[in-house]
Amino acid sequence: MTLRTDHIAGGVFIAFGTVVLAISGDLPTGTLSFPGAGMMPKLIAVLMMLFGLLLILRAHGSKPLATLRWDDLPHAIRVLAISAAAIALYQTLGFIVTMVLLLFALIVGAERRHPLHAALYSLGVVLATYALFTYVLKTPLDQGLFGF
């Protein structure tokens, strides 16, 4: 049997539904006439598993898994890792420092562009955005440890 994309997608959602049911144990289900806090999530989890199963059963129309192209994955991982680091630092370093670092890291680290161009672009864009939000839109941005 050829493993297809819908086999994987359906399987993932069945697994997710199983996890939801497993962690819903302490939520009161109530009755069908008077549902408790756990009734709706459990019903939806079962529905999700059923649709996942349906996807697996009708998977013959989907692409074979082997034909999926993953050549964009390394780029996606680089972007994701840099973004995650920026989110982790955002409240500590504040908007200006974090975003200059984010833009610089993406342009130089993920895209291999000239560091000087990247630095000038990052600084210019971030300062312009800061001014736009703070002075024009009157929506102050996070300041962090350094107070700016």
Next chain:
Amino acid sequence: MGTLDSLMLGFSVALQPDVLWYAFLGCLVGTVVGVLPGIGPLSGISILLPATFGLDATKAVVMLAGIYYGSQYGGSTTSILMRIPGEAASVMTCIDGYAMAQKGRAGAALCIAAVGSWIAGTFGVVVLTLIAPPLAAFALRFGPPEYTALLVVGLIFLAYMSSTSLPRTLLMASFGLMLGTIGIDNMTGHFRYSFDIAELGDGIGIVPVAVGLFGLGEILATPSASVIGKVIAPKLRELFPSREEWRQSAMPIARGSLLGFLIGLTPGSAHIISSFLSYAVERRVSRHPQEFGHGAVAGVAGPESANNAASTGAFVPMLALGLPTGPITAVLMAALMVHGVSPGPGLVNEHPNVFWGFVASMYVGNVMLLLLNLPLVGVFVNVLRIPYVYLYPLVIMFCVIGVYEVNNSIVDVWIMLIMGVVGYFLRKFGLDPAPLVLGLVISPIFEMSLRQSLIMSNGNYLIFLQRPIALVLMSLGALLLALAAWSFVRARKDWRTQLAEAEAGD
């Protein structure tokens, strides 16, 4: 107060200089969002939501709605000039729009797309003006059972009208419904799946989910090397179509406007589906179907009109019933609620300035877009010359601050990042994220109204058949289900297969 008087009140609001300015800003940003590949109207609206916090509700919704319908105008530019859809609703315009551009008729194609969009957008607003207030007055009779029945019909419609297959749509909708159950249960006070994270007590917000799925997810799925920047820039004098091209576009614009508006009323990715259906209809009714794919004027006029009319049609259930039909209207509803205005049947009476000001601003906005998009097409085309490697980091920055500023919550930003990863994989596996967002929005409303209905009836489900409006809605839902079952039993091709065949020219 009659409709005309109310509309005059709306124009008195919409024509105030500051409201005009925000309408212009929304249209301008929307056009740029539509022009740029990889940034859809949903990310545009979500990212700019915090920028509206300092404004009143009218200016906020006028600007954000301008981004929505402005993006439908702008989306055609990249489709025609680069064969890259600026956003999903412009996919069909790529086929004949780009073929016209290659024949040296890029200017004419842009003009037909802009005029068609203007006519369809204005038609949509006229119908919205006429039907939204009576529909809202009627909806004042709705109680929890009616809302439950309406949401059931909405979910069935969503499955029936989705752009992907039925199980995929239902799977995505149930995933969204599941996420919507996270947080405090309003009826009993139980914490559900919040894992001792205080921020999750309020549930998962629509903005982090929408920005993650449609903004970050799109960036992760678009390797920068794949975005090329070859642009054809038409001159102003080349923008005027010939008499024959105007003649060929008249009926497709009319059909696209009507079809688009009707589809816009239904749940799902209406602006996308309407352009696909319009293309199929035009090809079916054309005397020269062989021209489609080789620069048929109707292949540009029909879909471009349909997606604009659909985006206006989607405002009817949002304004009159307080129900979003898609992720974009859901974010717009969230924006109104941030400003203390609840969309729904009471909106017309409780906030006439907001309602009528918004409606009137759409008349003005459509004219602005026509004036912006035609003479300034060369300027917008230049936006495409910004290398993508410099553009997408900027979008990520706006995604982060856009999500963070809504609640000043870093947890929301992490949710956005997780949803970005989910969006990346959903795209890989051919699953449409739009029903997920809709499920997320509908989930708490549906659960609350269902449980309130059961309390009203002492646990008796017959309440949904004993109240006339609920009965009619439930019957409509049953009819739709029966139609789907009939197609399945008779092994007939459903509308998606027929549409795919019509597009392929079978």
